[in-house]
Amino acid sequence: MLLEDQVALVTGAGSGIGRAIALRFAEVGARVAVNDLLDERADAVVAEIQAAGGQAMAVPTDVSDGRAVLKMFTRFLTLWDRLDIVVNNAGALFLEPHVIANMEAQAAERAATGTVSTPLEATRTLEEGIWRRTFGIHVDGTFHCTRDALKVMEVCRSGSIINIASVAGLSGLAGAPDYSAAKAAIIGFTKAVAREVGPFGIRVNAIAPGFVDTPLLDELPASVRAGIVAQTPLGRMGTTEEIAATALFLADPSSAFYTGQVFSPNGGYVV
Numbered sequence: 001m002l003l004e005d006q007v008a009l010v011t012g013a014g015s016g017i018g019r020a021i022a023l024r025f026a027e028v029g030a031r032v033a034v035n036d037l038l039d040e041r042a043d044a045v046v047a048e049i050q051a052a053g054g055q056a057m058a059v060p061t062d063v064s065d066g067r068a069v070l071k072m073f074t075r076f077l078t079l080w081d082r083l084d085i086v087v088n089n090a091g092a093l094f095l096e097p098h099v100i101a102n103m104e105a106q107a108a109e110r111a112a113t114g115t116v117s118t119p120l121e122a123t124r125t126l127e128e129g130i131w132r133r134t135f136g137i138h139v140d141g142t143f144h145c146t147r148d149a150l151k152v153m154e155v156c157r158s159g160s161i162i163n164i165a166s167v168a169g170l171s172g173l174a175g176a177p178d179y180s181a182a183k184a185a186i187i188g189f190t191k192a193v194a195r196e197v198g199p200f201g202i203r204v205n206a207i208a209p210g211f212v213d214t215p216l217l218d219e220l221p222a223s224v225r226a227g228i229v230a231q232t233p234l235g236r237m238g239t240t241e242e243i244a245a246t247a248l249f250l251a252d253p254s255s256a257f258y259t260g261q262v263f264s265p266n267g268g269y270v271v
């Protein structure tokens, strides 16, 4: 099997894209450490993997907390004693109610007149706490798990780190300045670490998915979703399995000459 004998850590694997990646990796032979902020979500995915005959361990932790991440690594490394793949996937999108309402108003205006007069009011009203929490989960979380993974991977002189960015980090997403900035930061981090650790046999790449129908987008009104689909040449949102297929490519040896790259399965939303 493609990932036989390999150990993978997937953060935020209790839902959506992370769950699909964890299930796919386990299906092709990896032992998967399933991280999530919420214990019950991690446990449910572990149960799903085990029911299908795979091997998995729940390692619930808030990845924005560096000390907690170190404890998580110690826990699963004590049991499994190796780490080959890390997918930094944990994420959240915080949209304030007035921004969602303004997005909806803009979508209606665009449909009716082709122009927009309602301001989104996302950036000038963004609370500092939300800005920090977004960076904490996405940027600090990616840094914490990468830092601890490298301690193991540099000794083995091998490993693949896959950071989940977003089209928001490539082209900007109006209404989500914090999220867009955090995703762009993850891309810069990916490139810097790829240059640093390449000589030691470790590859670091990013995936910048387009819109994928997961609970992350639950708050988006139907009109905003329709607008996204209309701007996507392939005329639909992506599936979690499609993103998992990209992650599997970056985890397995067929991508051995790729590092520091950003892969964007996005249906043509960004070209």
Ligand SMILES: NC(=O)c1ccc[n+]([C@@H]2O[C@H](COP(=O)([O-])OP(=O)(O)OC[C@H]3O[C@@H](n4cnc5c(N)ncnc54)[C@H](O)[C@@H]3O)[C@@H](O)[C@H]2O)c1
Pocket: 011, 012, 013, 014, 015, 016, 017, 018, 035, 036, 037, 038, 041, 061, 062, 063, 064, 089, 090, 091, 092, 137, 141, 164, 165, 166, 167, 208, 209, 210, 211, 212, 213, 214, 215, 216, 217
């Ligand atoms: N859905 C999309 O359209 C889309 C597009 C591009 C990028 N992404 C990115 O893909 C990743 C996965 O998103 P998703 O769409 O599957 O969302 P999701 O909400 O379905 O899953 C995210 C998971 O991350 C967990 N999580 C949140 N904060 C955490 C923390 N501090 N520590 C550990 N786990 C935490 C949540 O509990 C949740 O289970 C995110 O990084 C997201 O930004 C999503």
